[in-house]
Amino acid sequence: MVLDLTSLVSGKVNSLDFEYDLDTDSEESPLIPPDDVSFAPPVHVKGTVVNTAGYITLSFTAELKYSTHCARCLKDISGKFILTFNRTVANSGTLQDEDNDAYVIMKNGKLDIDRELVEELLLEFPSKLLCEEECAGLCPKCGKNLNFGPCDCPKKKEIDPRLAILQKLLEND
Ligand SMILES: [Zn+2]
Ligand SMILES: [Zn+2]
Known part of the structure; x- marks a missing residue:
């Protein structure tokens, strides 16, 4: 106009x-x-x-x-x-x-x-x-819509270094 x-x-x-x-x-x-x-x-x-x-x-x-x-x-x-x-x-x-x-x-x-x-x-x-x-978007690996719940892809987790040592000890047992 x-x-x-x-x-x-x-x-x-x-x-x-x-x-x-x-x-x-x-x-x-x-x-x-x-x-x-x-x-x-x-x-x-x-x-x-x-x-x-x-x-x-x-x-x-x-x-x-x-x-x-x-x-x-x-x-x-x-x-x-x-x-x-x-x-x-x-x-x-x-x-x-x-x-x-x-x-x-x-x-x-x-x-x-x-x-x-x-x-x-x-x-x-x-x-x-x-x-x-x-x-939540889509999982970049499997493409699942994460709004409907988590997928089965392995998650990278930040492990507390102290727990990591403990975990190693347990694994070696
Ligand atoms: Zn969306
Ligand atoms: Zn996934």
Whole structure:
């Protein structure tokens, strides 16, 4: 969505609210999920642009539904990623470095929200998602899902050196 901020810049209004669903197939800023992840539209966006004595800020939240696999046990998982976005809006040509991440750039009173949104969503989307924080994952040797109990692979245990001596004595007996 491209927001027209002319009435905000001129001071006619102090804030502009917006709410829309992102066009995820847009040609200019398509939302392409990372490998092994699929996104389920719509991506609902809700926010506001506020002018405080000439200082303009953009803030919004976006909800992105996804499905993927647990990074440890490969179980199918799905969930909702919520992005919170807060930036200062600067007029094109007033910044030395327009790639500065602290700002979003408005051109001729217009602000392209989608471009910023898609960029930020892909940047902030977690690179590893787990079915649950405590997921035990798969055994690297036999591949058993350790969430359903231990496997039969021999475990390397750290043995107390004093016990190791005792064990040796017993073995030699
Ligand atoms: Zn898992
Ligand atoms: Zn195993």
